[in-house]
Amino acid sequence: MQPFSYVEPRSRAEALRLAQAYPEARFLAGGTTLVDLMKSGVVHPPMLIDVNRIGGLDEIEAAEGSLRLGALARMSDAASHEAVRTQAPGLSESLLFAASGQLRNMASLGGNLLQRTRCLYFRDRHFPCNKRAPGSGCGAIDGENRALAVLGTSAACIANYPGDFAIMLVALDGTVYLDGPAGERAVPAATFHRLPADTPHIETVLAPGEMITAISLPLGALSRQSRYLKVRDRSSYEYASVSVAAAADFAPDGTIRDARLALGGLAAKPWPVTEAALLLAGRRPDDPVAMGRLMDAAVDGARPRSGNAYKVPQARSAIRRAFATLARRSARSVA
Ligand SMILES: Cc1cc2nc3c(=O)[nH]c(=O)nc-3n(C[C@H](O)[C@H](O)[C@H](O)COP(=O)(O)OP(=O)(O)OC[C@H]3O[C@@H](n4cnc5c(N)ncnc54)[C@H](O)[C@@H]3O)c2cc1C
Ligand code: SF4
Incomplete structure (x- = not known):
């Protein structure tokens, strides 16, 4: 590991001032992604700005139909928080099904959003990788790509x-x-991560020196009937080959009033399926025509490579399972 300096600011203003003065510095939260990448020589920031002693960044609050999670809240604290478990169970599941207990105790929500790809070539600096070394090529396109997009x-x-x-x-x-040199701003989660295009090393809209301060989501019928289905090679702890984040508001007769769907494991960013609300409105989750159209829309444009074509049928069946489970849960809560 290359030498680096380490600073522990006590206020957000001080942390932001340091980040602006040292543009190559990186914020350190739980360190479960950053330190790994430093040890393997993939990233080498000259300075770590440890943000863990800044007060007020780890709070979790539910009020007035909204859930607000501080960027430094730990994954395990957010997953087990009563408001998260009862009013956004799918969010709690997405945290609980991730990593291991020890990692969830260390890892922060802000750091979680900014974790890097597990592509083998990105993590081994002996291989070409446009994300790690722009212009060097991509080892995965004609190589090992089973887990990729x-x-x-x-x-x-x-x-x-x-x-x-x-x-x-x-x-x-x-x-x-976010907070940074240009002040505070709010970004929809759907536009926070970027697709690779010809600049795969730029993964989010975070500007240099900007910090994630918090995350929020609306609480209501959709969040209360949300489910995270993670398909993975083993159930102990493993990244998703495909994951489905689904939410549905059911009418008393079992038809869907409103729905949301996003997919994981399939793209360089969380993949929203914006057609879900329209295609499922007024339909039942066991309606094969509506579900077929939704599955088609979800994987429209998929371009599998040599090793990952299995993800397309896997995603289709996971979508059906996720909505079927939501329907069963809803029927149980009405009964
Ligand atoms: C073995 C293993 C298995 C895992 N499995 C899963 C899994 O199944 N699912 C899953 O979702 N994750 C998984 N993870 C990833 C894990 O959840 C992340 O490593 C963790 O959430 C990162 O949070 P952190 O606080 O440790 O971030 P850090 O390592 O401290 O930081 C990560 C990045 O975010 C930046 N950063 C941190 N906080 C801020 C902030 N507030 N503002 C701006 N920048 C910031 C840092 O500079 C760094 O670039 C796994 C990790 C490991 C090691
Ligand atoms: S897929 Fe992306 S991260 Fe993996 S080797 Fe190619 S450029 Fe690098």
Whole structure:
């Protein structure tokens, strides 16, 4: 690991001032992504700005139909928070099904949004990778790509975004709050991550020196009937090959009034399926025509590579399962 300096600011203003003065510096939260990448020589920031001693960034509050999660709230604290479990169960699931208990105790929500791809070539600096070393090529396109993306890829990069929490956040119309040199701003979670195009090294809309301060989402009928279904190679702890963040508001007769859907594991960013509300409104989740149209819309434009064509049928069946489970849960809560 290359030498670096380490600073522990006590206020947000001080942290932002340091980030502006040292543009190559990185914020350190739980360190479960950043330190790994530093040890393997993938990133080498000259300075770490440890934000853990800044007060007020780890709070979790539910009020007036909205849930607000501080960027430094730990994954385990958010997953087990009563308001999250009862009013946004899919969000709690997306956190609980991620990583391991020890990691969830360390890892912050802000850091979770900013985790990097698990593409093998990105994490091994002996291979070409346009994301790690722009212009060097992509080892995965004609190489090992079983875990990588089938949607939104480019000729420069086919990496996928590996996280879980952001998928549910997008499905539930979440917002990410930022603070930086240009002041505070709010960004819809759906536009926070970027597709690779010809600049795969730029993964989010975060500007240099900007910090994530909080995350919010509306609480209501959709969040209360949300579900995160994660399909993975093993159930102990593993990244998703495909994941489905689904939410549905059911009428008493079992038809869907409103719905949301986002997919994980398939693209460089959480993949919202914006057609879900329109295609499912007034339909039952066991309506094969409506569900067929939704599954078609979800994987429209998919471009599988040599090793990952299995993700397309896997995503289709996971979507059906997620809405079927929501329907069963809703019927149970009415009974
Ligand atoms: C073995 C293993 C298995 C895992 N499995 C899963 C999984 O199944 N699902 C899943 O979703 N995740 C998984 N993860 C990823 C894990 O959830 C992330 O490493 C973690 O959430 C990152 O949070 P952190 O606080 O440790 O971030 P850090 O490592 O501290 O930071 C990560 C990045 O975010 C930046 N950063 C951190 N906080 C802020 C902020 N407030 N503002 C601006 N920038 C910031 C840092 O500079 C750094 O670039 C796994 C990780 C490991 C090691
Ligand atoms: S898919 Fe992206 S991250 Fe993986 S080697 Fe290619 S450029 Fe790098």
